Amino acid sequence: MASTTVPGRRPHRLKTAGLVISLIILLIAAVAFTVSVVQIQSAITGYVGGNGIWSRAQLTAVSHLDDYAAQGHPEDLRLARQWLDIPLGDMDARLAMEQRPMDYEAARQGMLRGDNHPDDLAGMIWLYRYFSNVGVFRKAVEAWRDTDPYLLELNRITQSLTEAWPTSRPDPAQIEAVRARLDAVNQQLQVYARRFRTAMGEAARWTSTALSVVSAVFLILLALVAWRLGNRLVQIQRSSEQKFRSIFEQSAVGIIQVDTRGIVIDANQAACQILDTPDDQLLNSPVMERIHPDDLPLGSGPHKALLRGRMDSYTLEQRLQKGSGDHLWARLTVSMVNRRSGQAAYFVVMLEDISESRRLASELSYQATHDALTGLLNRREFEHRLAMMLGRARSEHSEHALCFIDLDQFKIVNDTSGHAAGDQLLREIARLAESRLREGDVLARLGGDEFGLILQNCNLDTAANVTEKLRQALESIVFTWEEQSHSIGASIGVVPIYAEAPDISDLLRSVDIACYMAKDGGRNRVYVSTPDDRQLHLQRGEMAWxxxxxxxxxxxxxxxxxxxxxxxxxxxxxxxxxxxxxxxxxxxxxxxxxxxxxxxxxxxxxxxxxxxxxxxxxxxxxxxxxxxxxxxxxxxxxxxxxxxxxxxxxxxxxxxxxxxxxxxxxxxxxxxxxxxxxxxxxxxxxxxxxxxxxxxxxxxxxxxxxxxxxxxxxxxxxxxxxxxxxxxxxxxxxxxxxxxxxxxxxxxxxxxxxxxxxxxxxxxxxxxxxxxxxxxxxxxxxxxxxxxxxxxxxxxxxxxxxxxxxxxxxx
Incomplete structure (x- = not known):
């Protein structure tokens, strides 16, 4: 018997995906339509409101022009121009919107002159751009265009009155003629304003009817799709729970479920391995017992915010206690699952062991701030510490000292015994210098055979004594390499870290010059400089070269x-x-x-x-x-x-x-x-x-x-x-x-x-x-x-x- 193949149904997830996509498309279409209708209605409302402002401004402008024609008061002319600029601004905005391409900024500025609300401008421009030629809106636009000649006529009348009154009082007959022109223009503008308002009312009613019809059709379609999707979701939920359980157990990331009392109610195998604790010991135990005591306060604030619904989840890094008693660094991502139908809420904690990445980050941070050869701070970190010390001097009016140490005869060690010998000598110098300083002092290698030193809470007299003892200690070093002995010295410059220093660059220049003064004085000595040091200022002058x-x-x-x-x-x-x-x-x-x-x-x-x-x-x-x-x-x-x-x-x-x-x-x-x-x-x-x-x-x-x-x-x-x-x-x-x-x-x-x-x-x-x-x-x-x-x-x-x-x- 020949076998036949019957096409099977698509997988459930594809069907569900199709339904969800259909629903999303309908939702997007509905949202787009709703937004469009809302924009149209808002824009129509804006135009209707703008029409009221337009009419009031036009009438007020005519009134003031009439008063000015009769009396010649400059204030009436100023107010007439001010009110007339509102309809003229609307006219300029419409002309800008009719350009191809449209001049959006000019249209916006014209609308603002027309006293339209700034929040309505985008919708009004959008409505005119896309619907000005639609039947229900075309009538309003045509009425708006028909007002242009009369507005321009008002502007010409204003100009003629401006030229007539300042020279002499016009003839009464001229005044009556102007007032008659004003009345005629005013009457015609009111006709077009009513026509515009009527057309916009028809547009609003048409829009409301269209929205009702489309909304009814959309709701019917949405109900049908939701009904079909609801049937499928029940099956999907059951399947999802099975898949979630499988993922929960097999995930390489630790997952712990904790109830609102802080008790572990479930944990996967990865979490047990990370914490080095069997599941029977982990379940039903307080999760707080696993957190390092010093890190307990870290999560209290985010946890309260999560309970109050101010955030959906939070992530933090804490030390956790393993079953063996050791500690590890972990990244915890905590989220809350709100159950309904009488089921209690609980927390899901995603657990990752980041001990190794923390160690590497710590090493990178150390390398970024320390000299690889000596282990001292490097120049970048030293300048950062110096900036902090200068800030302290300014805020606390405290005294500190900055020192620059340049080794003498060090190049000879490199040249005669090699760079390996020079490197070893630098390490020994660093250890010796550190042993002679206080805990709060800052020592750094700035490069080559140059070192920087910050003496905290130290005046110049004390700094001079400290650096002189340090110089003597360095001078006493007898460095032996491959049966060849070397002696070195150090030229040290010292300057105060004072509140009036412009910045750390100025301090570093000053201490560098002070060190040069020590070298120029014969090397292997300390030169202490004060802010009013004349020799230092002379050296600064040389730097101008x-x-x-x-x-x-x-x-x-x-x-x-x-x-x-x-x-x-x-x-x-x-x-x-x-x-x-x-x-x-x-x-x-x-x-x-x-x-x-x-x-x-x-x-x-x-x-x-x-x-x-x-x-x-x-x-x-x-x-x-x-x-x-x-x-x-x-x-x-x-x-x-x-x-x-x-x-x-x-x-x-x-x-x-x-x-x-x-x-x-x-x-x-x-x-x-x-x-x-x-x-x-x-x-x-x-x-x-x-x-x-x-x-x-x-x-x-x-x-x-x-x-x-x-x-x-x-x-x-x-x-x-x-x-x-x-x-x-x-x-x-x-x-x-x-x-x-x-x-x-x-x-x-x-x-x-x-x-x-x-x-x-x-x-x-x-x-x-x-x-x-x-x-x-x-x-x-x-x-x-x-x-x-x-x-x-x-x-x-x-x-x-x-x-x-x-x-x-x-x-």
């Missing part, structure tokens, strides 16, 4: 001078000079390098000047190829701060390649201090550029105590003997001995020597006898514009200079 230097770079107000470096003996040939950066101010006046270079060095912007010099020198040499052939070396000074920029060598290589300049034409001068403080960076820089032929000179050589010790580690070609030894060489035997020692060692190491600050012929002769290779100073050549050396044919005064013995004029 930051913006001025930036502006000078942008406006190209830097230029180059050059000073020749002359051979001490005639057998040395070739042109050698040092370029010197110069600056003109906003008025075009020359600024001494002693004014802007220290500020640029101090506040970390000098590297931009160095790069400008390098770029300018290379581009100028590229344009003077003939000069380049005779050039032995162009000396360029580099600041120690430039070596803080890791791409310095890349920049110089790029400039040389871009302009096709041999590296052998450039000699970079690096101060001895910069070389010592940036030993590894300077050595790497020299090694790389040496491959391109660049040479290097140690500037101001001999001023440091470790000059000769570091000399072997650097690939230096030239030593520039510091001018402090050269100026008095003819009068001071010690200076002469120092110059002789430097020259002898340079000879041993096969280095070239240059004596700076040679100011007279006697010094030149003495240095020549010592054996110094090159001489530089005002006594030999005064700096001139760099361009004058590059292009002597355009600057005759800078042509090749005579030999040294001819150029120097001996006294």
């Amino acid at each position: 930051l913006n001025r230097i930036q502006a000078a770079l942008t406006e190209n107000r830097f230029y180059l001078d050059a000073q020749r470096i002359l051979p001490a003996r005639d057998d040395k040939k070739g042109l050698r000079y040092e370029v010197l950066v110069r600056l003109t101010n906003e008025q075009g006046e020359r600024v001494s390098p002693a004014e802007f270079l220290p500020a640029a060095e101090r506040f970390g912007i000098v590297h931009k000047i160095d790069r400008w010099v390098i770029s300018e020198v290379v581009s100028q040499l590229a344009r003077a190829r003939q000069h380049l052939e005779t050039l032995d070396a162009c000396h360029i000074n580099l600041s120690g701060r430039s070596f803080d920029q890791p791409d310095l060598a890349d920049f110089i290589v790029g400039e040389l390649n871009a302009h096709n300049i041999p590296g052998s034409k450039l000699c970079f001068e690096i101060t001895e201090t910069a070389a010592v403080h940036n030993l590894l960076d300077v050595k790497s820089f020299m090694t790389r550029l040496q491959k391109l032929g660049c040479t290097f000179a140690l500037d101001d050589f001999g001023t440091g105590l470790s000059s000769f010790g570091y000399l072997r580690q650097l690939p230096v070609d030239c030593l520039k003997i510091d001018g402090s030894f050269v100026r008095n060489i003819t009068r001071d035997r010690n200076d002469l001995a120092m110059v002789q020692a430097i020259h002898d060692i340079s000879r041993t190491l096969d280095k070239v020597t240059v004596a700076e600050c040679v100011e007279d012929g006697a010094a030149a002769d003495l240095l020549k006898d010592v054996g110094v290779d090159f001489l530089q100073g005002f006594g030999l050549h005064r700096p001139c514009r760099f361009r004058e050396l590059l292009f002597p044919h355009t600057h005759p005064e800078a042509a090749d200079e005579p030999p040294l013995t001819e150029q120097v004029r001996w006294p």
